Every structure is written in C-alpha cells, then in structure tokens.
Amino acid sequence: xxxxxxxxxxxxxxxxxxxxxxxxxxxxxxxxxxxxxxxxxxxxxxxxxxxxxxxxxxxxxxxxxxxxxxxxxxxxxxxxxxxxxxxxxxxxxxxxxxxxxxxxxxxxxxxxxxxxxxxxxxxxxxxxxxxxxxxxxxxxxxxxxxxxxxxxxxxxxxxxxxxxxxxxxxxxxxxxxxxxxxxxxxxxxxx
Amino acid sequence: xxxxxxxxxxxxxxxxxxxxxxxxxxxxxxxxxxxxxxxxxxxxxxxxxxxxxxxxxxxxxxxxxxxxxxxxxxxxxxxxxxxxxxxxxxxxxxxxxxxxxxxxxxxxxxxxxxxxxxxxxxxxxxxxxxxxxxxxxxxxxxxxxxxxxxxxxxxxxxxxxxxxxxxxxxxxxxxxxxxxxxxxxx
Numbered sequence: 001x002x003x004x005x006x007x008x009x010x011x012x013x014x015x016x017x018x019x020x021x022x023x024x025x026x027x028x029x030x031x032x033x034x035x036x037x038x039x040x041x042x043x044x045x046x047x048x049x050x051x052x053x054x055x056x057x058x059x060x061x062x063x064x065x066x067x068x069x070x071x072x073x074x075x076x077x078x079x080x081x082x083x084x085x086x087x088x089x090x091x092x093x094x095x096x097x098x099x100x101x102x103x104x105x106x107x108x109x110x111x112x113x114x115x116x117x118x119x120x121x122x123x124x125x126x127x128x129x130x131x132x133x134x135x136x137x138x139x140x141x142x143x144x145x146x147x148x149x150x151x152x153x154x155x156x157x158x159x160x161x162x163x164x165x166x167x168x169x170x171x172x173x174x175x176x177x178x179x180x181x182x183x184x185x186x187x188x189x190x191x
Numbered sequence: 192x193x194x195x196x197x198x199x200x201x202x203x204x205x206x207x208x209x210x211x212x213x214x215x216x217x218x219x220x221x222x223x224x225x226x227x228x229x230x231x232x233x234x235x236x237x238x239x240x241x242x243x244x245x246x247x248x249x250x251x252x253x254x255x256x257x258x259x260x261x262x263x264x265x266x267x268x269x270x271x272x273x274x275x276x277x278x279x280x281x282x283x284x285x286x287x288x289x290x291x292x293x294x295x296x297x298x299x300x301x302x303x304x305x306x307x308x309x310x311x312x313x314x315x316x317x318x319x320x321x322x323x324x325x326x327x328x329x330x331x332x333x334x335x336x337x338x339x340x341x342x343x344x345x346x347x348x349x350x351x352x353x354x355x356x357x358x359x360x361x362x363x364x365x366x367x368x369x370x371x372x373x374x375x376x377x
Contacts, residue, residue: 042258056262064259066251068205069198080194081263118259 001048003034010034011045012179018126018154021168025159025184026176032158033061035176036130039156053154055082057124061131063115067104071095071114074103075121084122093117093143108135116144127155133164142167163188195265195272202247203276209246213239217284221291228292228300232285233345236308239284240316241337243277248320249330257324257376266376267369270317274368277313285309308348310361315340318368321375340364 003011010031016022026032037043039050040058058064065074075095079086090096093113098106106114112135119127127148133141145167148155159165162173166186175184203210217235224231251257260269282305289300319336323329347357368375 040262042261058258058262060255060258062255062258064256064262066198066202066256067254068202073198073201077194077198078259078263080197081265081268 001035001038001045001050003031003038003043004046009179011038014048014176014179014181016156016174016181018156020153020171021148021151021155021157023157023159023162023165023168023170023173023186024176024181025162025165025173025186028160030176031179032160032176033130036060036128036156036158040128052126054125055122056126056128057119057121058128059112059116059119059130059132061134063103063111065103065111065115065118068102070100070102071106072099074114075099075118078118078121082122086117086121089117089120092120092147094139109137109140112136113140113143116147120147124153126153127151127157129155129157131158131160134160144168162186192268192271195268196275199247199272199276200279203243203280206246209242212242213280213284214287216242217287218291221288222295224288225292225295227349228289228296228298229304229348229350231288231292232304232308233341233348235284235288236281236312237337237341237345239281240277240312241334243280244316244320244333244337245330247273247276248317248324249333252324261376266372269376270321270368270372273321274313274317274365277317278309281309281313282306304348304353307353307358307361308344311344311364312341314361314364314368315344318364318371318375321368321372325375 001011001014011034014035024032034043038045040056075086093116095114095117098110103111103114116132132144136144141164148157148168157165157168166188173184173186174181216238220231220235285305289302292300316337319333319340322336323332344357344360347353
C-alpha cells in the first residue's frame with residue numbers, strides 16, 4: 001500500500017499479512033493512524049489494496065461515539081445497527097456505572113474504554129486499534145491487553161510506546177518509519 | 192433502520208440551542224415576510240436546512256462520529272435517517288413560520304407547499320453536506336452547494352405557484368441522494 005497526501009508520501013509500499021495479533025510501533029506522525037484508517041476502509045490508499053476477512057472492529061484515537069448522547073444510547077445504537085447485544089462489552093469494560101452519563105462528560109480514559117467497547121460489539125472478525133492504551137489508567141490498560149490477547153482473529157494494534165503493549169501477546173512487532181514497515185522486537189525502557 | 196432514526200431524533204432533541212434558533216428564525220421570518228408567504232417559506236427552509244445540515248452531518252464529520260457510521264457499511268440507512276431528521280426539522284420550522292405569518296397578515300398560509308418544500312430543502316442540504324464530507328471539504332462548500340441546488344426551486348416558489356417540474360424535484364432529489372449515498376457516506 002502506498003499513501004500520499006498533499007504534504008508528501010506517508011506510506012511507501014507497506015505490505016502486511018495479518019493472521020493473529022500484530023503490533024505496529026511508530027513515533028508520532030509516522031503514519032500509524034493513516035495505516036489503520038486505510039485498513040479499516042475509511043481512507044483509500046493511493047496505490048494498493050486491502051483484503052478484509054469480514055466485519056472489522058475499529059477504534060481510532062478519536063472516539064466514534066457521539067458526545068451529545070449517553071454511553072448507553074451510543075452502545076444501544078451500534079448494537080441495534082449490528083443486531084448485537086451490548087451487555088457483554090459493558091461488563092467487560094466496567095461501563096455499567098457510566099451508561100447514563102453523557103459521553104462528553106466522561107474523562108478521556110473512560111471515553112476510550114467506551115469506544116473500545118463499541119468496536120467489540122457484535123463479535124468482529126478482525127480488530128484494528130489505534131493506540132488503544134493511550135490515556136488509560138493501569139486497570140484500563142490491563143482490560144485492553146486482555147481483550148486483545150483473548151481475541152480470536154487477526155488484530156492490528158498501533159503503539160507509540162512499546163512498554164504498554166508487551167502484555168497483549170503479539171505474534172509480530174513492526175516499526176513504521178519513513179513510510180515503510182520493518183520487523184522489530186519489543187523493548188521496554190529508555191531507548 | 193429504526194436505530195438510525197432513533198439516533199437522529201435524539202440528536203435533534205439534544206441540541207436545544209439549535210431548536211431555539213430554529214423557532215426564533217421561523218418566527219422572525221413570519222414577521223418579515225407578512226406580505227409574501229412563499230418567499231418567507233423558502234427563506235425559513237434554507238436557513239433551517241443549512242443549520243441542521245451542519246448540526247446533523249458536518250459536525251459529525253468534525254467530531255469523527257461519521258466514521259463510526261461509515262464502518263457500519265449501511266450508507267442508505269444513514270442518508271435516509273439524516274434526510275428524514277432534516278425534513279422533520281424543516282417541516283416544524285415551516286409550521287411555526289406559517290402560524291406567525293397567519294397571525295401577522297391574517298391571510299391563510301398555503302400549507303400544501305410545506306411538505307414538498309421541506310422535503311426538497313432537506314434532501315438538497317443532506318446531499319450537499321454529505322458531498323462536502325466525501326470531498327473532505329467544509330461548511331462553505333456545503334452552503335454553496337445547497338444554495339445552488341435550491342435556486343430553481345426557490346425561484347419557482349417565489350412566483351406564487353409551483354409548476355409540476357418543481358413539484359417533482361423533492362422526490363427526484365431524494366431518490367438521487369439515496370442512489371448516491373454509497374459514494375457520499377463512504
């Protein structure tokens with residue numbers, strides 16, 4: 001896949017075959033979000049193609065839940081559209097106490113959690129998570145790591161810090177730098 | 192379809208500032224256009240359709256919530272729910288305008304003009320907003336497109352009688368919007 005914006009090339013021949021959990025590490029502005037949006041089908045690649053296994057659960061850094069609706073109303077809408085039950089994800093992310101809270105009134109960490117719950121609704125066949133642990137407390141990070149670890153299917157998780165993502169049990173790690181992907185190994189600590 | 196409609200109705204109801212401005216604009220136009228019902232009706236529908244086009248669609252793009260709807264891969268339902276919400280808001284504003292017009296002028300409003308006018312303006316505004324989000328442009332593009340799309344209909348309305356071609360426009364616009372929704376929402 002290749003992607004060019006008016007500012008220049010962001011992705012230069014990225015090729016990825018995802019069978020299980022893959023973590024893509026990269027610095028801010030390296031193109032991780034663009035890559036996730038292309039994989040999700042939200043942004044078209046300039047060149048290349050994406051083959052998806054079926055419905056993909058996607059959580060970007062900017063939550064997709066509407067701020068004027070409550071957490072429950074948002075989840076109920078997506079569950080209704082997908083003909084799914086939202087109680088399981090509510091339980092999984094401990095959202096019961098926030099179901100009647102307006103989404104915009106939640107802290108950033110809880111908004112991320114609620115949006116991750118939305119991404120998991122209806123049992124997607126694949127997962128795309130853009131820095132899912134950003135802004136989460138220890139409990140939230142543990143919940144995300146467990147969800148990804150237990151996920152049965154291909155999952156792409158992006159990270160700007162390696163330490164938090166060691167727990168997700170990824171099969172492969174890549175670094176996105178200068179628009180290309182290179183295999184890497186997770187390191188934790190000062191680099 | 193039901194979850195999509197429920198979502199739009201909730202969003203309409205939550206934005207009380209927009210509801211208040213709709214009421215005020217419709218009432219103000221009722222006073223201003225006491226002598227020409229159809230011209231005021233076009234003005235009310237233009238302002239309300241543009242306003243709700245922003246609140247229900249363009250703002251969703253800014254917030255990133257439209258991406259969530261795109262991922263559901265049901266663009267026809269999204270477009271239909273959006274246009275229905277805009278139609279309801281435009282119709283409600285038209286009714287307020289008509290009531291004030293009647294109170295000020297003591298002339299009976301031509302209520303039969305309401306459904307096709309609100310339907311056309313809602314379809315035009317929804318199409319403009321979705322087109323500008325698909326093209327990654329902004330509010331001004333949407334406003335320009337809406338203004339261009341309503342020109343012919345408004346001119347016809349201002350003559351005092353709508354010809355058959357203009358009456359067919361709401362349905363044509365609606366069908367075109369739904370046919371284009373896959374390209375516009377995705």
